[in-house]
Amino acid sequence: MTCPASGPGDRAPGTAPARDRGTDRRPVPDFAAVRAEFGLPADGTVFPAAVLAEAERAAAGDGARDGPRVDATDVPLVTIDPPGSKDLDQAVGITRTPRGFTVHYAIADLGAVVEPGGALDAEVRRRGQTLYLPDGAVPLHPPVLSENAASLLPDGPRAAVLWRIDLDAEGAVRRTDVRRALVRSAARLDYAGVQAAVDAGSPHPAIAALAELGPLRRARAVARGAVELELPEQEVVRDGAGWTVRVRRRSPVEDWNAEISLLTGQVAAQMMLDAGVGLLRTLPAPDPEAVATLRATALELGLDWPAGASPAQVLAALPRPAGGADAADPRALAVRRAATTLLRGAAYAAFGAGTPPPADPATGGIGAPYAHVTAPLRRLVDRFGSEVCLALAAGRDVPAWLAEALPALPGLMSASDTLAARVDRACTDRTEAALLAGRVGEEFAGVVLRREPGEVFLADPPVLARCEGALEPGRTARVRLVEADPVTGRVRFALPN
Template identity: 45%
Template sequence: MLHRPVSLHAPRGSVAADVISQGIDALLEEYREQVPLEFLAEVLAEAERAASRAGTSAGAGAGSTDSGQTDIDRSDRTDIPFVTLDPESSTDLDQAMHLERTDTGYRVLYAIADVPLFVELGSALDAEARRRGATVYLPDRRIPLHPEVLSEGVASLLPEQDTPAFVWTFELDAAGIVTSVDLERATVRSVAKLDYDTVQQQLDAGQGHPTMQLLQEIGDLRLQQEAERGGASLNVPEQEVEAEGDHVRLTWRDLNAIEEANAQISLMTGMAAAQLMIDGGAGILRTMPPAEPQAIARFRRQTQVLGTPWEENVAYGDFLRSLDWRDAAHLALLNQATSLFRGASYVAFTRPEELPEDPAQAAIAAPYAHATAPLRRLVDRFVLLVCHAHARGQSPDPALLAALEKIPEAMRSTATKAGELERRAIELVETAALEAWVGEEFDASVIERREASEGKNGNGGAPTRVEVQLIDPPVTAWVPMDAEAGQVVRVRLGSVDPRKGKAHFVPAGPAGADAAGTPGTAGATTAQSC
């Protein structure tokens, strides 16, 4: 199953929060050799020196040595009232925007933090970023890609601060189709730090910041463009963990409409970046192959047994957009749909002939690149530099081109290590939250059935078991019982072990107690987020 971020809203001092904190401390100690926790002294010193140069470097026409450049033509865009839109607690702000209505449609100015100005190729900061790959988000903390003096300070697009940025300018027609793209390096000044929940409340009340009103309008048009090109999005809510006395409770957090609109601007930018690099003959793309026919056939069968058939004449993206996660069967299908979104990778190329035969990202249904989160993701820094050179009609610096081929492997290897840590941390939080539910019974929809298997070398095999989807609490689990996919069954949470991240569900009722046996023999796997 696909694990998604869990937000922890449990005060320090509550029993569950302390268990979670201690458990994550132990995990971090276990992963110390695989996931860097502290920055080396030389990295921190270099970050401080880079930050101290910010006052002059951010100014129009300031020089820099990133990627071998000795002078940057930097525009002054501080007169544009950019705003940021993020979760309320965020301080590492990668993007700011300003939207305008024009005679022919819309103009989108999208500022992205100019991290290359602070992190020079070949520097200690560069080496450390390649070792980390991306910011690691854990339920109660994060491990940043860059020292905080940069990522939450001078390089972040904080309000009322002159900050260097790459500024994309998009002209859109009345249907939301991009008609022209430009990219420059500039100094910008955000005038407001907006958050998703407040903005959505204001928009729902018929009010709100003018840029946010336009963002929703443009986002709706871009969603229509996504549907028309055959793109697909998984509209699955996030999990949150909220305090309930000395325990914590798993809940759903539905994404606000403005968050989807915001994501469409980032998506539009990534598509534009990919096309710039394809046309220029060098860059790094984010790719994903089309789903395998057998995976599609399997998913179609699942839609039938769960009572919501995916008709042959309905596009995949349209089918996903028709599902409502509040329906248990629909949520199960959204969970299973992740099996079609596999094989994502990065492809670097320095000559046109190195481009993959099909450069598209299948879920997006277009070529795509990561270009909007350089404070939190390594690859974006390189994509922005390459795109800026192409946009200026220049060849990327040779040192930059030489570095490109190493970035996909850096992203892959670091993501593997960090992903395992994040998964185990989430399992720990989920099982800590589930502890208050031990002994409770729940209705659940059967997603999949597996026959009993025989053991090898005299060892016992696995019993017949089914994977079930629960709505509240929001988890999936394997249960030792027999039922057909699509059935609604009754299950009981038999036991949990928060420190090991394990939860065991069994059939409800007297038969369930017999099936549970001793811990570990039931065959149920760890509960997982959806």
């Protein structure tokens, strides 16, 4: 089935002009409509004049709030990010030692260039975090900082917050230190390249021990009850002149690198708890009733749940999806989807100056206390977390401006997280609907994820959508497309009659 041709003057609002794909004229998802819906700037790099002026001065080093720095330019470090990334928050170096491992983790030092109470500070508090849309980001900071002066690019000495974490041979933390430093990244690497080098037995010397430490830290995470869903991750990517949805494949290197970031957040959280001041990322421990329901679902689907096993252990043992819905046991996909009920209630908790830490500071999804400190270019709260840890490590009281700022941050970040999730889902929904427009009535193969509300995940294209009918989770099924609206992003399936 083809869509009728339309010109720019008569197309429905919320869709971009159609494009040719052979005989198929499929609408292009209109991300400008998403920006308008959520009040985002058409050009995300546009900032108020006063903010840009302040950022330019900071990039030039004028008025930077900087103090003594350790010269750590001899520490081997590299960045690992998606190809083409310029907003490089972290540089990592991991070495094997006689007693275990030493991790050096350099973090972009935004605290040294953002003046508290200034125009730039006010703007980034308003934005909360970088929002990523398929056709361009809405950055937290002006690019002169996030992609240049404050980014850990491999072009010479860079100011950073440098963590040193010593671990034993089993990956347990022995000692931690953090301070301002000058660092030098040796290379800007990407996940695919690092994975290929590891597979070939020739990793970059700066991260030669990552393939050993990463799995150790992951095993410790499972042992303490960290829940990793590992559901297929949808992403919107270019497809010729238009857009499509695909499943993003996570490499082992990406998981290992994430463990280093989680490690740093955990030691930062412990520093804050020991001092009685800071800001934690919180998530309640899984509710026993939710765990019991998940166990019943797994057993109903014929999956194994050994006596005494935790949800983390059961999920870690499931087949890992490498591609679309047909790339893993459909029962495993259904259980992973059901496990999302274990991860509800994420928030932030500020404490200090008479406000006690949370009664249960452990983050349910991680199984340990955790604080955001590793992505200050892209997330507001990390700058403040780093400043707390720097003060504590130096034996100083947290500055008054910082103590005054902490109570407002949970609300700012929660609102920003909600907006980011809604923007991401809106872009994906519109792309899914555009891919399927004109195919109403066709049947597709999919995996049933939930019974109520009904939900299926298709193999091709990889679409997640509502479905009507008497559904059996964990089963493959033929489903019929009954609605695909690129304007609203609404996609709906039903079991065939």
